[in-house]
Amino acid sequence: MTNSIKDLEEEAEVIFLIGTNTTENHPVIGYKIRQNVLKRGAKLIVADPRRIELADIAEIYLPFKPGTDIVLLNAMMNVIIKEDLLDEEFIEKRTEGFEELKATVKKYTPEMAEAICGVPAEEIVKAARLYAKADKAAICYSMGVTQHSKGTDNVFAIANLAMLTGNIGKPGSGVNPLRGQNNVQGACDMGGLPDVYTGYQKVEVEENRIKFEKAWGVKLPPEKGLTLTEIINEAVKGNIKAIYIIGENPMLSDPDSRHVEEALDNLEFLVVQDIFLTETALKADVVLPGASFAEKDGTFTNTERRVQRVRKAIKPRGNAKPDWQILCEVASRMGYPMRYDSPEEIFEEIRSLTPSYAGITYERIEKSGIQWPCPHTNHLGTPILHKETFTRGLGKFHPVEYREAAEMPDEEYPLILTTGRSLYHYHTGTMTRRVAAIDQHRPHNEVEINPRTAETYNIKDGDMIKLSTRRGSIKLKAKVTENIKEGIVFTTFHFGEAAANHLTNANSLDPVAKIPEFKLAAAKIEKI
C-alpha cells in the first residue's frame, strides 16, 4: 500500500474498490472502510463481477465482466480528461508520459466500455466524476485485479488513474494493494523473489551483487531466476530437478493441480518444510516439521509495510523446530556454516543489508511496528509513499490497451469461472480446515451461480453439480445467488476435495509478473 490502513478509516473521502472483496478477505480493513462510510460519509465505488458486501453501501456499483478492467479504467480516465477533472499541477510537476496516455484512452469512451464491460456508460461517467472530484480518493485492489494474464497492465491502469488525478503521495489517497497473507509483504521485502535481494535490490545490478557477495562470502549468480509458475513448468519439462518448499501448498494453491502434480512427481528430490502433512508434503522425499507462528520469535510485515513483532508463546510441537533453525542446519550441512543465536541476530543482518529496513530494530518495534522505508534509527517510518517524488523521480504514465483474456468462453465452455477466498477459510485450508469450529461452520465448497444461469441448467440452490474446464472437473454444491452476474460462476480454492485449482489454467500467465489467470477460465456446469 502506498498509504496506511488508517487512511481508509479516517482520511479518504472516496474509496474506489476494484477486485477486492474486502470484508471477506481483509475483514478488519473492511470494517474500517464501512465505518468511514457510516461515520464520516465517505463514498464508495465498487467494481466487481460479484456483488460483494460493500456494494450494498456503495455510491456506485459497477458489476463489470471479469477481465475487462482496463476498459473500465481507461474509460474513467477518458471521462476525466474530457471533462477536465484532472490534476494539472500534479501531472505537470510529478509525471511524464501524459500525452501518450491521453492518446491511448481517447478511444475508450464510456459507450465503448459499456459494450465490453457490461456496465452502463452513465455509471462509468458517474464513477469517474466521483473519484476525480474528491479531494482525497484512495484506490484499493487485490487479486481480482492482478490474477489475470494482463495483471501487470491492470495495475498500470490503476496507477495511471491515481496519477491523473493527483491521488498519490497525500493522506487518504494512494494505490493500495491489499495483500493476502500475513507475511507476503515481508517475503517480498526479504528477497523471496527471483530477481531481487532484500529491499528490492536487483540481482542483475553488479553493485548489489557485490554487496551481497561481500556480506555472504560467496560468489552469487548474476542472472535472475525463475518464478514459481515457471519453476513448475520447467519441472514438468525435466529441467528443474529439486525443489525445497517451505510453508506452501502448491498442490492446492497453484493453477492446474494435475500439472503441478506432474511437476512434483517428475522431480528427483522434493523437500517440504511445513507444520502439517499437506497435499504437497505427501509428495515429498523429506518432510521437515516446522513451527507455527505461536512457537517462534520474529517479525511479519503487513500490507501497509509495517514491520511488527511476532512472539513465541509456546514451544514447537513434539520434535518440531523453528523454521529458521532448520534452514541454518541444512545450510551448514551443505558446507556453508550458518549460525544465528536468535531471530534478532538475523534481523540485524537484514537491516545491515537493506536500506529500507536499516532504521528498524527489535527494540524500536517492541510496542508498535514501524512502516518502511525507515533508513535510520531516528526515522519514524513512512506511512505515505511518494510524497515528494516517486522512486524513479517522475511518475511515468504507462498507457495500456485492452486485450482479451487467454481463455474466453466458447460453445463448449460457455461460462466464466472466477476463483477466490471466503471469509471463513484461508488459502489452501491447511490451517482453517483443522480448526474444528470453522470447519463445522463451513465444511464444504460451493459454487456461486446466478439464478438465471442456474435455471438454464435446471440447477436449484443446494444441488450437487459438476463444474468443469479444459483441465478437469470438481463436484460441489450450487449456491444460487443474485450476487453474481449471469454467465459467471465463482468458487473458492480452500477445499482439497473440491479444489478450484483442478480447473484453473497454468498456461495463461501475465508476461511480466507470471501470475496465473485465476480470475478467468472458460467453464461449464451440469447437474449430477
Place this chain on the structure above:
Amino acid sequence: MINLTIDGKNVTVPRGTMLLEACRLAGADIPTLCYDPELKLAGSCRMCVVEVEGRRTLAASCVTPAEEGMVVQTESEEVVEARKVILELLLARHRLDCHVCEKDGNCRLQDYCYRYGVKDSRFKGEEPHFYKDDPNPFIERDYDKCIMCTKCVRACAEITGAFAINLKNRGHEVVISTAFDGGLKDSTCVFCGQCVMVCPVGALVSKVEKGRGRDYQTEKVRTICSYCGTGCTLELKVLNDQVVGVNSVRDERLSPVNRGALCVKGRFGWDFVNSKERLTQPLVRKDGELVPVSWDEALDYTASRLKEIKERWGAGSMAVFTSARTTNEENYLAQKLARAVIGTNNVDHCARL
C-alpha cells in the same frame, strides 16, 4: 479549558470533556459497565454516578459534561449507596454461577460486587429465562447473565458494522436479539466476536475457549495474527504450553492496526496450533513410504541429496519456494540458502497465488 474540583483536587480539562474522564484524570477509580471509549455513549448502567455539589440528583459521569467550577465527590456515602442499589438491580436478572463461569476473575460485575460488598439482590423476581440456544460454533449467548449494557450492540454496529443484533422487548423482558430472534448464523453476523470482546460479564463468551482455562490462569503473549496481510495485533492466552485462547489488545499504542478488532479467523481460528495432525517428527521416504526419522538423519539426507543434485545438474536445476506464512527472518534465510548456498536465484513464493 475548564477548572473543577474532584475529590478535593483541582483539575483542568478541555471544554467538552465528560466528567468520567475528568474524574479518572484526577485519579478517581470510577466503575463503569456500559461505557467504552470507542463506542457511542449509552449512559445506561449508571455505575459511574458521582455527586456534584448543588445538584439534586447524582450524575452519570460518562454522559455529564464537565463544567466550570464543579465540585465533585466520586466515592461519597450517597454515591456508594447508589452503586450498591444499582448492582442489586443488575443482579436481579444475572444468574450467579461464578464457580463455572468463563469470566470468573475477569468480570466487571463480579469486581464491583466485591468492591461494594453486594452479595445478592433484594429485587429478584421470577428466574431469568433469557438463555439463547444458538448452535453456532463460535459464540455462546447466555443472556441469563446479560446486564443490558448494550456494548455488544454498539460494537457490532460501530466497529464491525454488521448490525446483527439489537434490543428486543421492554422493561424486565428486554433482551439482545437478532432480527426475528433467530440464531446468529441466520443474521448478518460475521462472527468477528467484537461482542465477546466488549462484554463486561459472562453473557457472551467464546465457545472455542470454553473450559480451557480462565483468563487469570493464562499467560498472555502479544503477537500478530497469522492469517491475512492486515497484520492485526492479538494476544495469545497460554496455559501449560498450549494456546487456549485469543484476547484483543485495545490499546492503540500496542495495536495500531486493529485496536482490538479481529475477524472470525483471528479470534476463533487459532486451534490448528494444537491439532493432533501437527507434524512432530522429520519424515523420510523409504520404500515409497514417509517414515519418521531423527533430525540428524533427515538433515544429513537432505543436505547430501541437494549437494548431489547440484553437482550433477547444476544449481540452476534447483529451486526454493519460500513462504508468505513464515517470518521475515526465515524468508531472509531461505533466499540466502538458495542464493549463497545452492547458488541459484530460483527462489519465489506464493505472492501471486
